[in-house]
Each structure stands twice: as structure tokens, then as C-alpha cells.
Amino acid sequence: MRYLDYAATTPVLDEVVEAMLPYLRGTFGNPSSVYGVGRDAKKGLEEARERMAAAAGAVPSEIVFTAGGTEADNLALKGGAFRARSMRRNGNHIITTAVEHHAVLHSAEWLEKQGFRVTFLPVDAEGVVDLDALASALGPETVLVSIMLANNEVGTLQPLEQALRITREGSRALFHTDAVQALGKVVLNLEELGVDMASFAAHKVGGPKGSGALYVRRKTALEPVLHGGGQERDLRSGTPNVAGIVGMAVAAEIAAGEVPEEAARLSQLRDRLQEGILAAIGGVKVNGAGAARVPGTVNVCIDGVEGESLLLMLDARGIAASSGSACTSGSLEPSHVLMAMGVRPELAHGSLRLSLGRATTAEDVDAVLEVLPPVVERLRSIAPSLSRKATPAPAAVARR
Amino acid sequence: MSRKAVVAMSGGVDSSVAAALMKDAGWDVTGIMLKLWSGPAANNESGCCSLDAAEDARRVAQVLDIPFYVFNFAEEFARTVVDDFVGAYAQGRTPNPCVTCNRAIKFSALAGRARAVGAEALATGHYARVDGVAGHRRLLRARDGAKDQSYVLYMLDQAELSWTHFPVGEYSKPEIRDIAASLGLRTAHKPESQEICFVPGGKLHPFLEQAVPEGSRPGPVLTADGSRIGTHRGFAHYTVGQRRGLGVGVGLPLYVREVRPADNAVVVAPAEEQRITELDLSGVSFVGADSPEVLRAAVMTRYRGPEATGRLERRAASWLFSFDEPQPPAAPGQAAVFYRGEEVLGGGTIDRVR
Numbered sequence: 001m002r003y004l005d006y007a008a009t010t011p012v013l014d015e016v017v018e019a020m021l022p023y024l025r026g027t028f029g030n031p032s033s034v035y036g037v038g039r040d041a042k043k044g045l046e047e048a049r050e051r052m053a054a055a056a057g058a059v060p061s062e063i064v065f066t067a068g069g070t071e072a073d074n075l076a077l078k079g080g081a082f083r084a085r086s087m088r089r090n091g092n093h094i095i096t097t098a099v100e101h102h103a104v105l106h107s108a109e110w111l112e113k114q115g116f117r118v119t120f121l122p123v124d125a126e127g128v129v130d131l132d133a134l135a136s137a138l139g140p141e142t143v144l145v146s147i148m149l150a151n152n153e154v155g156t157l158q159p160l161e162q163a164l165r166i167t168r169e170g171s172r173a174l175f176h177t178d179a180v181q182a183l184g185k186v187v188l189n190l191e192e193l194g195v196d197m198a199s200f201a202a203h204k205v206g207g208p209k210g211s212g213a214l215y216v217r218r219k220t221a222l223e224p225v226l227h228g229g230g231q232e233r234d235l236r237s238g239t240p241n242v243a244g245i246v247g248m249a250v251a252a253e254i255a256a257g258e259v260p261e262e263a264a265r266l267s268q269l270r271d272r273l274q275e276g277i278l279a280a281i282g283g284v285k286v287n288g289a290g291a292a293r294v295p296g297t298v299n300v301c302i303d304g305v306e307g308e309s310l311l312l313m314l315d316a317r318g319i320a321a322s323s324g325s326a327c328t329s330g331s332l333e334p335s336h337v338l339m340a341m342g343v344r345p346e347l348a349h350g351s352l353r354l355s356l357g358r359a360t361t362a363e364d365v366d367a368v369l370e371v372l373p374p375v376v377e378r379l380r381s382i383a384p385s386l387s388r389k390a391t392p393a394p395a396a397v398a399r400r
Numbered sequence: 401m402s403r404k405a406v407v408a409m410s411g412g413v414d415s416s417v418a419a420a421l422m423k424d425a426g427w428d429v430t431g432i433m434l435k436l437w438s439g440p441a442a443n444n445e446s447g448c449c450s451l452d453a454a455e456d457a458r459r460v461a462q463v464l465d466i467p468f469y470v471f472n473f474a475e476e477f478a479r480t481v482v483d484d485f486v487g488a489y490a491q492g493r494t495p496n497p498c499v500t501c502n503r504a505i506k507f508s509a510l511a512g513r514a515r516a517v518g519a520e521a522l523a524t525g526h527y528a529r530v531d532g533v534a535g536h537r538r539l540l541r542a543r544d545g546a547k548d549q550s551y552v553l554y555m556l557d558q559a560e561l562s563w564t565h566f567p568v569g570e571y572s573k574p575e576i577r578d579i580a581a582s583l584g585l586r587t588a589h590k591p592e593s594q595e596i597c598f599v600p601g602g603k604l605h606p607f608l609e610q611a612v613p614e615g616s617r618p619g620p621v622l623t624a625d626g627s628r629i630g631t632h633r634g635f636a637h638y639t640v641g642q643r644r645g646l647g648v649g650v651g652l653p654l655y656v657r658e659v660r661p662a663d664n665a666v667v668v669a670p671a672e673e674q675r676i677t678e679l680d681l682s683g684v685s686f687v688g689a690d691s692p693e694v695l696r697a698a699v700m701t702r703y704r705g706p707e708a709t710g711r712l713e714r715r716a717a718s719w720l721f722s723f724d725e726p727q728p729p730a731a732p733g734q735a736a737v738f739y740r741g742e743e744v745l746g747g748g749t750i751d752r753v754r
Contacts, residue, residue: 308471312430312517315467333438349472382516 006357069201091141155297184255411453493733
């Protein structure tokens, strides 16, 4: 199998598995327990917090471990919004973008139902957020701004520094960024960047699924979403998933350490893939090509081909890729990201996302370039325009 | 490498077993679920496009160890099947959406995509059979007469039958359930769904009130001589031959004889005045390669209805079917399907009855 869906998930690194195993076998203790095996678990947990903080340019007390990126996004949005509501003098306006991951988008929509006012900022044709729209949306009522760092479908990087500056000038709002797709792809220094919150997921960088973190800058007050035993500074109750957290820290450390060389290598492979596709197939539009992108993601719309058949044929030929994002390829709605970028719905149905990662080689890229053009050609030649009976015959039909 | 077959999987027991039987027959099977509808009915537990149905079909595919995909036909489905359904009711007709779906979606849009991805066979969970050799295929009723679905497949032609398989048509429903159970398929004991998949909760009247408002205004119930004997709830809510729900009580039981959208009237008559002798048909097609000008056949005018014999004859712009004996009324919009014994000869849409 040629795996080209690293933006969906990644294989767990051997080093990560090795680091996790002791906490699944011997060191099973509850990190809140006072005796030896509990203390050992707690030690693993806090070492992991230090390593995760170092990987993200934060200090350990700013890392809240969660059960994944979605939970981190939910905690940031709901925790931030409800904290603002509990401080009566604050407003109830939230700003985010039209191209966020559903974990942010649907949290924001839910908050709308809870009485918050939400502005969804538009993006340009490359998927870059409209900063003028941000400036004019901000006001004294704005309590939270959430803008992703890197888009999961097309890879576009958002101008966070400018967005943050505009936000600080125009409001007292908390600033959150979904950095799930940026970890291991760009150099991250949250302290320097200056955001209040940032979400991470382990499984995008060679860690296990079900493990994530929310960076919460010191002195940033949130309401918890999960209530219970008060773990993670009362922001995320529940016995910590020690093995998963240790795995996340190791994965994040490795990914962050490899960024400069790996980013350069993936950019080269990505360009080779993109240029190869453009050279071999006509009627292809590369989404987000005109903006700064994370290395390794190519999202294309292929005219006259719908994504479902394309994925089926690539799958049958041993190539794992996705249409839109993996989360929505089961739902078959045209991608909200591409729609926000102004891509026509019928073209958005035919989108293909190829995302490269740590184990991707030039041979993988060449295999795609060998398989994809004839598959597209076949689908175009026999396409669903075959539906010769698309409308029932209105009157008597003489046989052909 | 064995040849590739696409099996349309709905999440029900019949298409589950169809996939199993195709695999057993040596095909390289790919399961495809058709997402046809994303309206409110899609969230029904029983709806055939529900999340539960998709998960059932996916789980069956996992157990059978075949690849499984969901293909979105919602746009085509809305544009053909649903529009046709609503349009027919607005004209006072009673459509059969399964016929439209088979014609426009399953054996057309899906078939096109299946061919495009390299399939050499298409199978569904319909209860029907195909025999004969290429160019001389016959479409036959299912072995299990009580489950026969050949009525909704009459539009298939030689080209389509050359690669279409109905594996469950050789078995009875209990046998199909037994096969599913023996393979450990979770759909083995799933109840049948008879509802129209895009009508929320199977409640037709609320759906029509929304979709056909002009046919949902009260109007007169008339007798054949034009005298008004009651008020109906909207012409779109009546089907020719229907007895109940007329809201009129005269001594004799009355049946709907005609639905007249033009003056928003429903005409009723007692049973003995209901008999019809002729059908005007359009969209007539034949399973065989040849299109006869005249044909003696048995006809079925509704799904799982009785057969009646008569003679089909081609007219200038339509077809006329004359019954040998007067028959209970048939509803315009339904399919008239011609049979000779077990064999489906063809069919068409009923435009008018006399």
C-alpha cells in the first residue's frame, strides 16, 4: 500500500510504541495515587508534559492533556465562551473562520444555539482568511477568536501573527488556534506567537489516536467542559491516559525536532507530485497553491471526475488517499473548505487530497503519478454521463 | 485475478446476501451503498439511507471481507425520483418511485459509475431472476412468488440484463435469512422496510401537504353524474381504487374512480361501476430485443397486484392494453407490466384508464 493520507492520520512510530509500553504493562498506576506505581505514572505524565511543552515552545504548566484534537478544540471554544459568560461584564461575540475543522466549526455553531453571536470569517480563493473582515468584526463584545494555523484539507497557512495583532488592537478577546495540522510541519513557538490557546493531536505526528493537548497560556481562564476529579488543573477531569500522553510527547518531540529538514524534503516531494499531476492531467486545479501551505499536502479538483469513484479506483490499485478530509469523506457533502474558497460544488465533489509524511518516498510519489493519470482518463471516458435513462421517457419509446 | 462485480448494498438482509452470493460465485465483489437522500428521512432509524443502514452495510462488508464505499446520488435522486414522484401526485397520479429509481439511478447512474470503475457485473438484492444467453436474456419472476420484485424491473433491456445479477431471486426469503445467519451477518433478522425511503417516517400525507400544496386543498367529492356528496382533503391524497378516507357515508361503499386536478375534484363510484376495460400506456419498453406491434400478455397494474390477461397494441403516440374481462380500476402513474408465465415481457406507465 502507498499511504498518502497523512493529514488523516499517521502510522505510530516505533519509538512511540516503545515509550508507551511500560505504561500499559508495569506502570499501570493512577497518577493521582501516592504509592510507588502511582508516583511512577505521575512522573511519566509530568515528563511528558515537559517534552510536549518543549516541542510547542511553551512551559509545562500551559499544557492540558485531552483525549484528542477535537476535545482540545471543544475545550478552547466552549471553555473560553462560557468563562466569558460567567464574567458578566464581558460580551458574547465569537469570531472564527469558514474553513475551520468541524471540531471548531460545530462547536461554534453549538455556541450559537446557546445564545452566543458567531461571525464566520470568509476566505479568499486560496483559503486565506480575510483580515479586513476580522478587523471590522472585532468589537468590545468579542470574547473569543479562533483561527486555525494550517488547514486540514488544503494545507493553507493562516496569517496568524497579523490576525493576532489585529485582534489585540481591536478587542480583549481570547485568541485560539487549531494547530493540529501544523505540528511537525512548521516551527512552532507558542510563547513567541502569543496566542492564548492552541490545539494539538498526537495521531497526526506518529502518536496514538485518542491523545491530544490544549495549550492554555498562563493566566488564561477557562471553564472546564468535563467535570469530575479535577485533573489537569481542573480543566480536564478524568484519569489521564498516561500511555497515550507519553506517546504524544515522544511523537511531538520527534516531529518538532525534524521540522526544518523534513519540511524541506516534503516540500520537494509535494512539488514533484503537484507538477507531475499538472503535467499529466488536464483540467486540474490545485487548491491553495497560491498561498503559503504546510509542506506535504496537495489538494486538487479534477474536472469531470467525482471523488468517490476516484478513491475507489486508487484504493483498488493500492493507493490510500482521501477526498476532502477523512472526517467528511463518509458524509459525501461537498467540502465546506472548498465551498468557502469559491470552488463550484460539482468540482468540489471531485477533490482529491494527497498528503505526504515521514515515511513517504519519491517512489510513492512516482507510483501515484503512474496510477492517477490513466485512472482519471478512464473515469472521464466512461463517466456517469452514461446515465442515458436519467429522465423517464415521456412517451412511447421505439426500441433502438 | 477474478472479475470485478459491484453489489448495491442497502443495509438490508437481501442485498447483504446478494453480496455474499456473488463473492461465493467467485466474483471480486465491491459493495456500494447509494446515498440517495439527505432530507429529514435520512435520520430515521428505519430509513434506507440512514446512518444505521450505512453502518449495517459496512459491517456486512467487513464480515464478507469486501471493500465498501458510499456513493452520493442525492442530487440525481432528487432531480429524477423525487421530482417525478411529486410531479405525478400534482397531476393526480399515483407514481411508483422504485420504478423511477431503478430506471434513473440503480441501473443507470450507478451502473455507469460501476462500469467506470471497472466492474463487469452489477448485482442488487432484488427478488427476480435472469436466464438465457447474451442477446436473449429473459427476466423472470423470483422463485419465491410472495417476494417477487420483477414488477419494478420491467424497464431493463438486453444490454442491462447482460451484466445484471439478482442472486437472491433463486431463494426464498427464509432461505436468505438462513444464509445471512449462517454467515454471521448482522442484518439476518432485520425487519423489512416497506416505506418510501425519502418520506419521513413513512407518513405520506404530511409529505404531500408540503410537497404538493396545490393538491392539498379541500375540494368536492363528486359522483359520476357530477353531484357533490362530500369534501376531500386535497386531490393529491387520493388514489384511484381507494375506498377509505373519503369522508362520505352513503349506503353503498364508494371507491375513487378518478382524480381531477384541473377542478380539484375526486370522483367516486360504487364498486360495480368501477370496472375498466382499457389502459392507455406511455414509456413502453420491452425486455427482448424486438419490439412487437401487438402482444397477448398478462398484465400487473400494481406491485404485488393480481394478473389479468389482455392484448397490447401499438397506437400512434401511445400503447393500448385491452383486458379480456373488465377489471377493477388501475391508478394512472402506476406501471403496467406484461408477463408471459414467469417471464417479464416489458411494461409502461399507465396514463389513462377506461
